[in-house]
Amino acid sequence: MQGTCDIDVRFFPPPPELEGCFTTFYRAIFTVADGDRVRDHLQPEWGNLRFFFG
Numbered sequence: 702m703q704g705t706c707d708i709d710v711r712f713f714p715p716p717p718e719l720e721g722c723f724t725t726f727y728r729a730i731f732t733v734a735d736g737d738r739v740r741d742h743l744q745p746e747w748g749n750l751r752f753f754f755g
Contacts, residue, residue, distance in 0.1 A: 704737035 709730040715723040731739045
């Protein structure tokens with residue numbers, strides 16, 4: 702059985718002093734039922750920083 706996944710993604714511009722270093726920042730929140738999993742595939746050139754809580 703496939704579970705469902707709700708995704709909330711928001712993009713933010715970098716602060717002015719970092720505009721030359723970053724194009725955008727984003728935050729993604731994945732909400733899944735207990736026991737379900739999420740797989741993601743980022744493009745190889747994309748950098749990312751992930752924070753996990755809980």
